[in-house]
Every structure is written in C-alpha cells, then in structure tokens.
Amino acid sequence: MTALATATAAPAAAPASSDTILSVRDLRTQFFTRDGVVRAVDGVSFDLKRGETLCIVGESGCGKSVTALSILRLIPRGAGRIVGGSIKFEGTELTTLPEDQMRKIRGNRISMIFQEPMTSLNPVLTVGAQIAESLHIHQGLDRRAAWDRAVEMLSIVRIADPKRRAGEYPHQLSGGMRQRVMIAIALACNPKVLIADEPTTALDVTIQAQILNLMLELKERLGTAIVLITHDLGVVAETAQRVIVMYAGRKAEEASVEELFRNPIHPYTRGLMGSIPRRTATGRRSNIRGRLQEISGIVPSLREEIPGCAFAPRCSYAVDRCRTEQPPLDPHGPYHLAACWEAARVAATPR
Amino acid sequence: MTAYIIRRLLATIPVMIVVALFVFFLLHLTPGDPAAVIAGDDATPTEIEGVRRKLGLDRPVWEQFGIYVWGLLNGDLGTSIFSNLPVTTLVAQRLEPSLVLALSTLLVAVVFAIPMGVVAAWKARTAVDRIVMGFSVIGFAVPVFLVGYLLIYVFAIELRWLPVQGYRPLSQGIDQTARSIVLPAFALGMVYMALIARITRASMLEVLSEDYIRTAHAKGVATRSVLLRHALKNAAVPIVTVIGIGLALLISGVVITETVFNIPGLGRLTVDAILKRDYPIIQGLIILFAGVKVMVNLMIDISYTFFDPRIRY
Numbered sequence: 280m281t282a283l284a285t286a287t288a289a290p291a292a293a294p295a296s297s298d299t300i301l302s303v304r305d306l307r308t309q310f311f312t313r314d315g316v317v318r319a320v321d322g323v324s325f326d327l328k329r330g331e332t333l334c335i336v337g338e339s340g341c342g343k344s345v346t347a348l349s350i351l352r353l354i355p356r357g358a359g360r361i362v363g364g365s366i367k368f369e370g371t372e373l374t375t376l377p378e379d380q381m382r383k384i385r386g387n388r389i390s391m392i393f394q395e396p397m398t399s400l401n402p403v404l405t406v407g408a409q410i411a412e413s414l415h416i417h418q419g420l421d422r423r424a425a426w427d428r429a430v431e432m433l434s435i436v437r438i439a440d441p442k443r444r445a446g447e448y449p450h451q452l453s454g455g456m457r458q459r460v461m462i463a464i465a466l467a468c469n470p471k472v473l474i475a476d477e478p479t480t481a482l483d484v485t486i487q488a489q490i491l492n493l494m495l496e497l498k499e500r501l502g503t504a505i506v507l508i509t510h511d512l513g514v515v516a517e518t519a520q521r522v523i524v525m526y527a528g529r530k531a532e533e534a535s536v537e538e539l540f541r542n543p544i545h546p547y548t549r550g551l552m553g554s555i556p557r558r559t560a561t562g563r564r565s566n567i568r569g570r571l572q573e574i575s576g577i578v579p580s581l582r583e584e585i586p587g588c589a590f591a592p593r594c595s596y597a598v599d600r601c602r603t604e605q606p607p608l609d610p611h612g613p614y615h616l617a618a619c620w621e622a623a624r625v626a627a628t629p630r
Numbered sequence: 631m632t633a634y635i636i637r638r639l640l641a642t643i644p645v646m647i648v649v650a651l652f653v654f655f656l657l658h659l660t661p662g663d664p665a666a667v668i669a670g671d672d673a674t675p676t677e678i679e680g681v682r683r684k685l686g687l688d689r690p691v692w693e694q695f696g697i698y699v700w701g702l703l704n705g706d707l708g709t710s711i712f713s714n715l716p717v718t719t720l721v722a723q724r725l726e727p728s729l730v731l732a733l734s735t736l737l738v739a740v741v742f743a744i745p746m747g748v749v750a751a752w753k754a755r756t757a758v759d760r761i762v763m764g765f766s767v768i769g770f771a772v773p774v775f776l777v778g779y780l781l782i783y784v785f786a787i788e789l790r791w792l793p794v795q796g797y798r799p800l801s802q803g804i805d806q807t808a809r810s811i812v813l814p815a816f817a818l819g820m821v822y823m824a825l826i827a828r829i830t831r832a833s834m835l836e837v838l839s840e841d842y843i844r845t846a847h848a849k850g851v852a853t854r855s856v857l858l859r860h861a862l863k864n865a866a867v868p869i870v871t872v873i874g875i876g877l878a879l880l881i882s883g884v885v886i887t888e889t890v891f892n893i894p895g896l897g898r899l900t901v902d903a904i905l906k907r908d909y910p911i912i913q914g915l916i917i918l919f920a921g922v923k924v925m926v927n928l929m930i931d932i933s934y935t936f937f938d939p940r941i942r943y
Contacts (some may be wrong), residue, residue: 351848353844353848357755382850382851383850385847385848385850386848386850387850390849391848393841393844395841399844399845400842401842401845401846401860401864402842402864402939402940403863403864403937403939404859404863412849412851413849413850416849416850416851416852417850448939448940450939450940461845464845
C-alpha cells in the first residue's frame, strides 16, 4: 500500500480513538527463502475496537495467519520478520517492544487460538497443567490456586466433569474438547484481544457451531475483542461486525458485515461470494447454471513484487492500469473501503 | 503395568536359555578337544583326561548342559580353570570398579550431552550449533584410548590434578574414587556424549517445529521453560533409547578404558580370561552381560511411559 492509500484509509476506517484497542498500520511481514523474499503481508492496516469481532477473510496463503502471528510477534526467527509498519496495542508499540515485555502480553492481554486443536496442545502435559501454566506465569497464582482456576476454566468452556478432565492428557480428548481447552487457555487471563486463526476449520460441522457460539458468548461475558481469521464466509456472516477481505498479502476490501454482503465491490470479494453454495427459498441453488462459481486462476506468487492490483491476472474487469498501478483503498460509502480501479464498472454489473 | 513387567520378565527366560545354550556350546564349538585346549599344548594324555573329568566333559552332552543350567539357576557360574576360584567370586571382586566406571561415564555423558543438544537445537544453524556438532563429530571419530592418553597427559602428567592410573575403591572414601574415575569416565564418555548430543539435537529440532511449541510461545512461556518443560519431555523417547543402547555398548568400551587406566574391573577380567582361554570365566561373563542388557532394555521400555502418557502397556 502506498503512503497515499494509508492516508485515505485512516479517516474512512474507524479513526484511532480511545475505543481502539489494537491498531495495525501498514504492516509488512516478509519471509526470506532460498528462492527469494516472500511478501506475505504487504502493507495491511486496520483497527480493532474494544469488544468487537473483526473477521479477516481470504484464500489460503493470502497472509491472514501471518498477520495474526505478526501481531503476537510469533513469526519464527530466522524464517521471516516484520520489516515495516506499526502495531499498537493500547498505545504500546509492539513491533519494537523488548521480548520480555512482549512475553507479558502474549497469553495475557492478547491471546491466540490456532487452527489445529489436534496438534496445538502439548501431548505430554495434562490439559489442567497447560491452562494453569498461563495463570501461573501471568497472574502469579501458586500451583494449587492455578489448578483450581484451570478446573474452573474447563467448566466455563463447558467441559463436563472438569475435575477429572483437568488431569487428562490431550489424546484422551476429542477434537472439539481440545479446541475448548485451547479457548480455556486463551481466555484464562481475561485477555483484551483474542486472535482466533481458523478455530473451527479442522472440526466437524456440528462442533464448529458450538465452538463459535462458545467463543462469542465468552467474548460478551469478558468484553474481549476478537480477530477471527477464516476463509468461511458463512462464519463471517454469523459472527462478525466488520470484515476485512485480504488478497495476496494486501487488503482488498473492508466494510461492515451487512454492507459487505449487500454490496460487495471488489471483484475478488464478489468471486468469494459466488463460490459459496446457496439455496433460494424454494431450495434450488440460486446460481443460473446451478453450479458453484469458482475464481479461475491461482493465487499469485508472493515472491515477485506485484506492481499493480494483485488480483488483476484473475479478474475479468482488469484493464491495463490494474496491472501497472496499485489501486488505493477508496471509500465507497460511510464505512466501506475497496482497492479497485474499476469499482464503478464492477458496481454497475449485476452479480 | 505390573502385568506388563511380569510378562516382560517371563519373556527374558527364553532369551537367557538361548544365551546359556550358546555359551555352553561355545566350549564344544572350539576346534579340537576342549579338554586338550584347556590343558594346554604340552599336556600329557593323563592331564587332559584329568581336565576332562574335572569339567565333566566325559559325560553325555545333554547331561553336561543340565548340570550347567542347574548350576546357573543356583547362582553358580562355574569355576575358573586357572585360579580355581568360583567365577561369581571373581566377578564380585571386579564388579565395583566397572560399575562405578559405567555409571560415571553415563552420568558424565548425559549431564553434558543433553544441554549441548538442547542448546544446539535452540540455536540451530548458528555458530553455537556448529561448535556443538563439530565436537560431536570429533567425539565419534577419536578412539577411546587416544582420548584417554590425551587426558592423562594433560590433567595427570602436566597439570598434576588427577592420578595417572588406577582405581580407588569406594571403601577408601568417595572423593578418592571420584578422583580416580574422572578421567576414565570422560575418556569413555566422549563417544556417548557425541551420540546423545546428536540425538538430542535432532529430536529437539523436530519437536520445536511442532504446533504446541508455538502455542507455548503464544501463552507467553519463557524460552527456557519452552525448551525444558514443553520440548525436552516430548523429545525424550529417542534420547532415552540411545542412552540405553549406549549402556549396552558401554561394556565393550569398558574393556579398553580399563586397560588404558589400569582399572581392575570386569573389562580386564574379560581380556585376561580370553587371553588365558579361561572358558568358565568367559561363559559366566557372557551370561552376566546378556542379563544386564535384557534388564536395561526392560528399564528403557518402562521409562517411556514416564515421558509419554500416550504409551501404555
């Protein structure tokens, strides 16, 4: 994103106020591989307000997870790093914070839940010990008190018979229960921000809804703001207040949920929506040919610098300018940003 | 668990029977008449006959085997041909130095190798990692006796910190024993240090790339605790396995080390018995070593359950 784009984006997006708990500006995270530099996150900005749910959507490899890991500075050393931009949490700049200070934020003020509940818990420690560990580190609870609180957290995430379960190992629990344990770990210290990276993707559909509802309910109870990363627009519609659509490490579109679903502007967002199976009131698929629409082409390699719009090679609206000049995030209404040169023409085309 | 241990102990019986059979026929498989071999090159036929009767070699083979096994079951490993002392007595006399040497070696190896491996994995592909791995290559490549003589030269002859050779039994005070065993333990421990450090690094590297390590970081766990509490316990099974294998291999290393450092242990007993063709001693020692290996294996298998709750017997 150019400096100009950031400047345009800032006033249209919720302005950084006391209401804003997390503020990301022009974040750039790169990985250094043998084949060259991968620009996984290439100038992303957004604000998160206290207690709200913000969704980040996009295909695999669009930089969603890297954005999340960057916020907690969990990008593996040696593999990649944040090369530019700013992340402010309650006014504290995280990108330059010393590691020991950062550690006090992780799992305490900002927590994270990962995609794979089967592998995200330590197999040789009891789940109770894994929850208690956070409480011990951040709240200084002694062994006994931390354990009692861990058992309590298990009952809060609605695991039956929490006393017994606390003493069990992850392999004795189902996938859904393990994700509940992850939530218990994440929320144990009442964090201000919860980053959930595809928390339900690896779960059965029936369990997905339970886990999402649990997260949202606890969010209300604790006043935690959630950054929910997903590729599932169904999840977005059910959970979020605001949505950011990411493509190839950049922000393509940002709007409130209602606005985005009613009036998607970016051709990529439209493509995403075309690829959800939908049913009309009569039970027939709404697509004309009765088939799901796919977005043709593949996600571009992030190894080369993309001069224009990253979506241009796959976009049916693309004109020459799209390939040479990066589109700024322009406002399209009170709170609606989209990075598309041809937005007017796209909007004129019925979906 | 108890049932498993009992089952495993019962399973050692056939193993030990096979070992006993092998050991017994060792004598009969040697070329020529065992009695003549034992009696020596210039023995008269009467002397050979005497040896034969003494060893019970004039009886049918199956009867001899029966007598041998019966003896084993009663804790009788036979009698030395040359010293006429029971093998058990000879072993008991030599057991302490070897046991002290083996355990000290293992202790030295584990205490140095595991931190080395952990640090190397943590600092993978840095100078620290390269130094540790370089040391590991040297540890593998340099033979025990060379390390032994080098250590003697530097620490005993030049610096005069430690005795050159010999062994002080525990009855003379543990500090004396420790002084006499430090150099042999390091000399013998070098190769195990190299082996254990290497496996620790490899196992830790694998574990450190796991999702739950990222979870631990995301919880705000300090690096030290991530390495020791979260990673090392997960990496333990291959490490313990290698330590166990090392313990079994140690027996051959003990022979050389005891020779270099002039320690009157089982290694020296073995070498002397082989040179003198004192078959009962050789047989007894083979049985003893086989028994130790079987027990070490069992202990290793049981220790897995301590490190990994998913392993249940």
